[in-house]
Amino acid sequence: MKLTILGCHSATPRTNTKPTSQVLEIKNHMFLIDCGEGSQVELRRNKIKFSRIKHIFISHLHGDHYFGLVGLISTFHLLRRETELHIYAPKGLKEVITLQLKLSNSWTNYPLVFHELSSDESELIFEDDSVKVYTIPLKHRIYTNGFLFKEKENERKLNINAVLDANINVAYFRKLKQGADVINEDGILIKNELVTQDPVPPKSYAFCSDTLYNEAIVPIIKNATVLYHESTFLEKNESLCVPTKHSTAKQAALIAKKAEVHTLILGHFSTRYMGYEGFKKEAETVFHHVLLAEEGKTFEF
Amino acid sequence: MKLTILGCHSATPRTNTKPTSQVLEIKNHMFLIDCGEGSQVELRRNKIKFSRIKHIFISHLHGDHYFGLVGLISTFHLLRRETELHIYAPKGLKEVITLQLKLSNSWTNYPLVFHELSSDESELIFEDDSVKVYTIPLKHRIYTNGFLFKEKENERKLNINAVLDANINVAYFRKLKQGADVINEDGILIKNELVTQDPVPPKSYAFCSDTLYNEAIVPIIKNATVLYHESTFLEKNESLCVPTKHSTAKQAALIAKKAEVHTLILGHFSTRYMGYEGFKKEAETVFHHVLLAEEGKTFEF
Numbered sequence: 159m160k161l162t163i164l165g166c167h168s169a170t171p172r173t174n175t176k177p178t179s180q181v182l183e184i185k186n187h188m189f190l191i192d193c194g195e196g197s198q199v200e201l202r203r204n205k206i207k208f209s210r211i212k213h214i215f216i217s218h219l220h221g222d223h224y225f226g227l228v229g230l231i232s233t234f235h236l237l238r239r240e241t242e243l244h245i246y247a248p249k250g251l252k253e254v255i256t257l258q259l260k261l262s263n264s265w266t267n268y269p270l271v272f273h274e275l276s277s278d279e280s281e282l283i284f285e286d287d288s289v290k291v292y293t294i295p296l297k298h299r300i301y302t303n304g305f306l307f308k309e310k311e312n313e314r315k316l317n318i319n320a321v322l323d324a325n326i327n328v329a330y331f332r333k334l335k336q337g338a339d340v341i342n343e344d345g346i347l348i349k350n351e352l353v354t355q356d357p358v359p360p361k362s363y364a365f366c367s368d369t370l371y372n373e374a375i376v377p378i379i380k381n382a383t384v385l386y387h388e389s390t391f392l393e394k395n396e397s398l399c400v401p402t403k404h405s406t407a408k409q410a411a412l413i414a415k416k417a418e419v420h421t422l423i424l425g426h427f428s429t430r431y432m433g434y435e436g437f438k439k440e441a442e443t444v445f446h447h448v449l450l451a452e453e454g455k456t457f458e459f
Numbered sequence: 460m461k462l463t464i465l466g467c468h469s470a471t472p473r474t475n476t477k478p479t480s481q482v483l484e485i486k487n488h489m490f491l492i493d494c495g496e497g498s499q500v501e502l503r504r505n506k507i508k509f510s511r512i513k514h515i516f517i518s519h520l521h522g523d524h525y526f527g528l529v530g531l532i533s534t535f536h537l538l539r540r541e542t543e544l545h546i547y548a549p550k551g552l553k554e555v556i557t558l559q560l561k562l563s564n565s566w567t568n569y570p571l572v573f574h575e576l577s578s579d580e581s582e583l584i585f586e587d588d589s590v591k592v593y594t595i596p597l598k599h600r601i602y603t604n605g606f607l608f609k610e611k612e613n614e615r616k617l618n619i620n621a622v623l624d625a626n627i628n629v630a631y632f633r634k635l636k637q638g639a640d641v642i643n644e645d646g647i648l649i650k651n652e653l654v655t656q657d658p659v660p661p662k663s664y665a666f667c668s669d670t671l672y673n674e675a676i677v678p679i680i681k682n683a684t685v686l687y688h689e690s691t692f693l694e695k696n697e698s699l700c701v702p703t704k705h706s707t708a709k710q711a712a713l714i715a716k717k718a719e720v721h722t723l724i725l726g727h728f729s730t731r732y733m734g735y736e737g738f739k740k741e742a743e744t745v746f747h748h749v750l751l752a753e754e755g756k757t758f759e760f
Contacts, residue, residue: 170534171497173504195530196472196497203474219562221533225526229496232522233471250562257558261520261551263601300564 159184159309159361159383159459164200166425166451168368168390168404169222171195175429176453177222180386181206182363184307185288190214191305191365197226198233204454208234209241213284215291216247217367218302224251228258235266242269246283246291248301249274275303280378294378296369298403304366306379312357320353361459364419367426370399371409376417384459385419386451388426389437395428411441411448421459425451460485460610460662460684460760465501467726467752469669469691469705470523472496476730477754478523481687482507483664485608486589491515492606492666498527499534505755509535510542514585516592517548518668519603525552529559536567543570547584547592549602550575576604581679595679597670599704605667607680613658621654662760665720668727671700672710677718684760686720687752689727690738696729712742712749722760726752 160183165176177194181201188210190197201208216224224247234243243266245251252272259265273283275293284291287310294304313335321334326348330340339350364379367388379385390404399405405413407424414422422445424437431437434450441448449457461484466477478495482502489511491498502509517525525548535544544567546552553573560566574584576594585592588611595605614636622635627649631641640651665680668689680686691705700706706714708725715723723746725738732738735751742749750758 169537171500171530173500195527196500199472199474199497219559220565221530221559221563225530225533226496229472229522229526232526236470254555254558254562257555258520258522261549261555261601262522264521300562 159363161363161384161386161423161457161459162204162206163425163451163453163455163457164197164204165194165453166427167453168426168428170429171222172429176200177225178217178367178426179226180365181211182307182365184361184363185309187213187289189291189307192217192223192367193225193227193230194222195225195229198230200453201230204456208237209239211243212241213244213246215305215365216245216251217296217304217365218298218300219248219250219254220300220368223368227251228255231255231259231266231270232262232264234268235264239266239268242271244271244273244284246273246275246305248303249276276301280306292378294364294366294375296366296375297372298368298370302368304364304369304375306362306364306382308362309360311360314350314354314357317353317355324348324353326353363459364417366413368404370403371405371413373413373416376413379413379417379419382417382419384421384423384457385414385417386423386425387413389424389441390426390428392431392436393440395430407437407440408444411444414441414445414448421447421449423449423451423457460664461757462664462685462687462724462760463505463507463757464726464752464754465498465505466495466754467728468754469727469729471730472523473730477501478526479518479668479727480527481666481752482512483608483666485662485664486610488514488590490592490608493518493524493668494526494528494531495523496526496530499531501754502531505757509538510540512544513542514545514547516606516666517546517552518597518605518666519599519601520549520551520555521601521669524669528552529556532556532560532567532571533563533565535569536565540567540569543572545572545574545585547574547576547606549604550577577602581607593679595665595667595676597667597676598673599669599671603669605665605670605676607663607665607683609663610661612661615651615655615658618654618656625649625654627654664760665718667714669705671704672706672714674714674717677714680714680718680720683718683720685722685724685758686715686718687724687726688714690725690742691727691729693732693737694741696731708738708741709745712745715742715746715749722748722750724750724752724758728752
């Protein structure tokens, strides 16, 4: 599982700070999460192949999370993309994008599929053989979702020497990987655990931005491998959290602790601060494993 | 008159090329012309004060000419702008912007005034004491205007020694600047030309992008001080001009020559080319005074 941060600052793009956008590589997918203005240039800068992006998840319709999307969609069109593009976003986005494509008299030459979200409950919005994606309802000034990306249970690993010794026909290997006991060539029942090993535990990534401190998300993100939680402010500016519906670094850490996640990544920093070590220090008073998002940085888990 | 190029490339923004946007400083105005994705960052990079921009002119609704506008409008809001902002753009833009502001639940706290354009004739769209702005109807794939920015006739300059020698009361200075003859303190008629000098000739700037080669614009831009004309392609790719409705460098130069402008600036280069000296050379086979647009470059006239 690999996470590349394209932008991790709040509000307005500047020469040295970029609005929210990130790419999650999980199993064979490259999921783009949020797409602030300029994200397509950051994708290029980080050498992420446009053609590998097939699913884009938009948390909410504040500009710093989606103003770069229409440009990316247009660029895909100019580059003669043919592959389907799926967009998961709050209701309203489809209208914005289609209006702009209509005005420019250039509908995409590839299928553009909108999955508009409006539920206040966590829901499964994507599933294939290897990954499931759920929404995480957040509390912000407008309708907002985080997203939980979960690998499915991996298959058991064959202990190939034990399998050969047990004289099992290759036709049963698939069943073994799925955990079943099988009959060998001599008609004897072979217990699965004798010839396989436990699978690699599935990983999960929870993206939570933007949101007020909200314990209701804890059961949804419980035990996630990685939690990216917004920390727009430091505790000294906590009074700004309620009116703007954002969180402090400490609040992000409290959520990480309650949810017993493995790693917390802080991001969505207000540009009022110079340097972000203070965010890490503040969060570490509550939670032990804190990382700072940074534009152009890739994390591997 | 000062022109700063924020972006001068066609189609998609890249790490080292920016879509169309430029700032024209003329008299006391800072006019923003087009606003491709990322323009607000380029304004910052070029240290152009946001508060000085009060009028934005959008040529057409292809993304590389306006996808940065909604972000700029939002940033002005976040920075607590109070001054009116006027936007001159093809019909449709108001709907796009208002829809996006509605979805983000954040109308601007400053007055946002749209002047929607739909005429196929050149029309006066802005006028104050010092400047007039006219549309220049262009031929592109969708409804498109260039813009002609014209200084008004400047006032005559007082020859202050002659004025004092002629014993003229200060109350008449304004009339002298306007070209009138006046009566001096001794009751004698003083001919204007004896005590004033010709004014600085008014300057004008014609912005023409995007467009097919179109001689119909020649009378409108006749004798302009500076013509910025798109030159998406070189002559060797001229066959692309008709389907895409763009021009070559040579065609831009032909327009400059026919319109007898003083200076031609080429821009809106396709990113298919490496280096742009070829554009200058090609245009110089037709027209004598050719400059190349370049991101971050400021021209003074």
